[in-house]
Amino acid sequence: MKTKIFITTALLGLFINLSRAGEGMWLPLLLSQLNEKEMRDMGMKITAEDIYSVNHSSLKDAIVLFGGGCTGELVSTQGLLLTNHHCGYGNIQKHSSLEKDYLATGFWAQRMEEELPNPGLSVTFLVRMEEVTAQTLRGVSNSMSQKMRDSIVSANNKTIIKDAIKGTHYAAQVKPFFGGNQYYLFVTEVFTDVRLVGAPPSNIGKFGGDTDNWMWPRHTGDFSMFRIYANKDNKPAEYSKDNVPYKPAKHLTISLKGFKEGDFTFVYGFPGTTQEYLPSYAVDMTAFQDNPIAIGLRQQRLDIIDRAMENDRLTRIQYSAKAAGIANYWKKMIGETKGIKRLDAIEKKQSFESAFQKWADSNPETKAKYGQLLPAFSKYYSGYVPVNNAYTYLTEGLLGIEMVRFANSYTNLVKQCADKSKTEADIKKISEQLKASAVAFHKNYNPIVDKQLFDALMKSYITSCESSLQVPMVKETASSYKGNMQAWSNDLYKKSMFADSVRLLAFLSGFDRGDSRKIEKDPGYILAKSVYAYLFDDFAPIVNAFNATNDSLQRLYMAAQMEMQPEKRFYPDANSTLRVAYGNVKGYKPADAVGYNWFTTLDGIMEKENPEIYDYKVEPKLKELYNLRDYGRYADADKSMHVAFIASNHTTGGNSGSPVLNADGQLIGINFDRCWEGTMSDLMYDPDQCRNISLDIRYCLFIIDKMAGAKRLVDEMTVVE
Ligand code: ARG
Ligand code: GLU
Numbered sequence: 001m002k003t004k005i006f007i008t009t010a011l012l013g014l015f016i017n018l019s020r021a022g023e024g025m026w027l028p029l030l031l032s033q034l035n036e037k038e039m040r041d042m043g044m045k046i047t048a049e050d051i052y053s054v055n056h057s058s059l060k061d062a063i064v065l066f067g068g069g070c071t072g073e074l075v076s077t078q079g080l081l082l083t084n085h086h087c088g089y090g091n092i093q094k095h096s097s098l099e100k101d102y103l104a105t106g107f108w109a110q111r112m113e114e115e116l117p118n119p120g121l122s123v124t125f126l127v128r129m130e131e132v133t134a135q136t137l138r139g140v141s142n143s144m145s146q147k148m149r150d151s152i153v154s155a156n157n158k159t160i161i162k163d164a165i166k167g168t169h170y171a172a173q174v175k176p177f178f179g180g181n182q183y184y185l186f187v188t189e190v191f192t193d194v195r196l197v198g199a200p201p202s203n204i205g206k207f208g209g210d211t212d213n214w215m216w217p218r219h220t221g222d223f224s225m226f227r228i229y230a231n232k233d234n235k236p237a238e239y240s241k242d243n244v245p246y247k248p249a250k251h252l253t254i255s256l257k258g259f260k261e262g263d264f265t266f267v268y269g270f271p272g273t274t275q276e277y278l279p280s281y282a283v284d285m286t287a288f289q290d291n292p293i294a295i296g297l298r299q300q301r302l303d304i305i306d307r308a309m310e311n312d313r314l315t316r317i318q319y320s321a322k323a324a325g326i327a328n329y330w331k332k333m334i335g336e337t338k339g340i341k342r343l344d345a346i347e348k349k350q351s352f353e354s355a356f357q358k359w360a361d362s363n364p365e366t367k368a369k370y371g372q373l374l375p376a377f378s379k380y381y382s383g384y385v386p387v388n389n390a391y392t393y394l395t396e397g398l399l400g401i402e403m404v405r406f407a408n409s410y411t412n413l414v415k416q417c418a419d420k421s422k423t424e425a426d427i428k429k430i431s432e433q434l435k436a437s438a439v440a441f442h443k444n445y446n447p448i449v450d451k452q453l454f455d456a457l458m459k460s461y462i463t464s465c466e467s468s469l470q471v472p473m474v475k476e477t478a479s480s481y482k483g484n485m486q487a488w489s490n491d492l493y494k495k496s497m498f499a500d501s502v503r504l505l506a507f508l509s510g511f512d513r514g515d516s517r518k519i520e521k522d523p524g525y526i527l528a529k530s531v532y533a534y535l536f537d538d539f540a541p542i543v544n545a546f547n548a549t550n551d552s553l554q555r556l557y558m559a560a561q562m563e564m565q566p567e568k569r570f571y572p573d574a575n576s577t578l579r580v581a582y583g584n585v586k587g588y589k590p591a592d593a594v595g596y597n598w599f600t601t602l603d604g605i606m607e608k609e610n611p612e613i614y615d616y617k618v619e620p621k622l623k624e625l626y627n628l629r630d631y632g633r634y635a636d637a638d639k640s641m642h643v644a645f646i647a648s649n650h651t652t653g654g655n656s657g658s659p660v661l662n663a664d665g666q667l668i669g670i671n672f673d674r675c676w677e678g679t680m681s682d683l684m685y686d687p688d689q690c691r692n693i694s695l696d697i698r699y700c701l702f703i704i705d706k707m708a709g710a711k712r713l714v715d716e717m718t719v720v721e
Contacts (some may be wrong), residue, residue, distance in 0.1 A: 022648030085205030269658025339680030
């Protein structure tokens with residue numbers, strides 16, 4: 001009898017999929033329906049309504065989409081916001097120069113007046129969300145083409161959005177879920193006066209650098225602080241000296257109480273993209289075609305840039321953010337492909353697919369609807385893989401050459417000059433804007449480095465990208481130089497004004513309409529124009545046609561998977577909308593005979609210290625505090641200073657900066673990464689290996705308070721001990 005019960009629950013677990021504790025990025029709106037019970041069983045003490053409510057303030061009012069791709073959380077009544085150091089990095093960098101190098105020294109505004117504005121940076125609050133599937137799909141039928149369907153959907157969504165924001169200052173979006181089987185409306189409020197308040201020096205905020213990135217054990221103090229400013233009515237406003245700190249409807253309470261292995265946690269933020277419901281062919285393409293190509297091209301760029309940075313301090317400042325950006329997904333892709341292999345993800349998908357085919361064929365109705373789906377996918381991917389590879393060679397290769405991207409930004413000027421209806425004043429305005437962006441570009445550009453990138457990337461492109469899918473102009477020019485890329489680049493970087501900031505600025509300063517011819521004759525411009533023209537005019541239509549086919553196949557496959565497993569609780573793939581992931585604080589075993597503890601400490605920073613290695617230099621002031629063991633109220637009960645911890649929350653890119661909350665909904669950490677062994681969770685989650693990495697909030701406050709001496713900021717926060 002006992003065995004029988006055991007078997008039934010085991011089977012149930014398999015099919016209902018409740019066994020994968022930690023998996024899923026859930027819609028806040030549906031928590032009460034789908035997750036609340038489980039969350040409470042796991043230890044949560046607050047309610048779903050405390051997390052998301054439209055009727056009164058809830059935790060959601062303390063969460064923002066930070067910039068385009070990170071999450072931030074409000075921690076005071078004065079609009080004070082926490083996110084990652086790597087999320088604020090670009091802005092910290094923009095305020096930095098050789099004389100005032102905030103990346104190296106850190107930055108702490110002593111008073112509000114010293115907080116630094118960041119043009120172009122915005123934060124977005126979710127006001128409310130609502131399912132609108134019926135309205136979005138009004139007039140859509142299953143038999144119509146994907147193109148027809150897309151155009152009706154987009155027209156319907158325009159109306160939904162218009163109605164939703166009528167008479168307000170809000171913005172709105174409708175986004176597809178479950179491959180376009182469901183749609184949700186998101187009404188948002190966007191603030192654009194967001195100022196830098198503080199950031200630790202890079203040897204804290206980026207400690208471990210790219211060496212430790214995506215890895216556990218981790219010791220990175222990856223946080224930075226900003227403040228949202230609003231007008232006198234607490235509404236969004238462009239930057240103005242008269243703006244005042246924003247008063248949020250909710251800010252998070254910070255817990256210094258500590259936590260232990262097994263404790264319930266949840267992550268509340270804006271995960272970017274996951275693809276959990278793809279067929280095996282797609283996963284195979286990503287892991288074994290796309291990733292290896294992109295990894296190879298990024299490796300070449302990194303080798304060149306890293307060497308240049310080693311040798312020159314200015315180059316290090318200019319290229320550190322770029323290198324970090326390239327290295328980040330380079331490493332992620334390596335981990336992802338390894339993880340897919342280790343998890344036998346392809347085989348798992350294939351065995352699901354045979355069960356799926358059996359199920360589909362088992363009854364005439366499902367057979368008619370879904371019987372041909374997998375063969376269609378198989379055919380689709382055999383056609384798509386070469387196209388996708390060429391696309392990757394183009395975007396990761398040719399577009400890795402900075403001059404190509406930069407020169408392309410002059411197309412608009414050329415176009416306006418040719419347009420008779422534009423006045424000299426119109427043209428002057430554009431050339432002035434380009435002048436400003438040229439200054440910004442050249443501040444962080446070294447033509448010698450870029451020329452080396454050109455040589456390497458061009459060579460790979462010409463030798464490895466499928467010949468019939470190469471940019472014709474690139475192919476011809478390379479062959480006119482007999483494949484000698486250096487001969488090509490010698491000419492190009494000597495002749496093009498885009499490589500020479502002095503020449504370019506002089507050119508722009510005296511610019512008038514007739515000078516447009518000179519741009520058109522510039523070899524850098526000719527190259528850029530050819531690459532982008534091919535990409536947009538020739539290549540994009542091919543890719544779009546494939547995408548349309550994929551969209552309709554994937555939509556059907558998603559619907560079919562849901563129909564096949566009516567008992568399973570499905571979560572939608574991440575799409576940069578607000579989600580809740582929940583799990584437990586937990587270590588893991590990355591390899592045979594190896595076990596990882598769930599937290600790291602300041603002692604580990606001292607163990608890693610190496611003055612010879614840039615990533616492992618320890619901030620002298622931090623060392624002093626360590627030597628005194630002066631941790632104050634931020635120490636753990638075990639007397640040590642906890643730095644980072646891991647848990648089984650299902651997160652992805654975009655969750656950076658997300659608050660990690662305890663059972664009472666109090667802030668205990670800031671999410672900033674995932675463990676390498678688990679980076680395949682964007683395609684398939686493994687409860688044994690997938691862990692999110694978070695900064696312990698106590699280390700963050702310790703740095704602000706004891707190291708930076710910015711007690712005014714800690715005093716603003718609501719802290720429970
Ligand atoms: N891996 C983290 C993320 O995906 C951190 C990236 C920033 N750090 C870096 N070394 N590149 O965003
Ligand atoms: N660092 C990532 C980010 O910027 C989070 C890591 C991940 O992909 O999980 O969002």
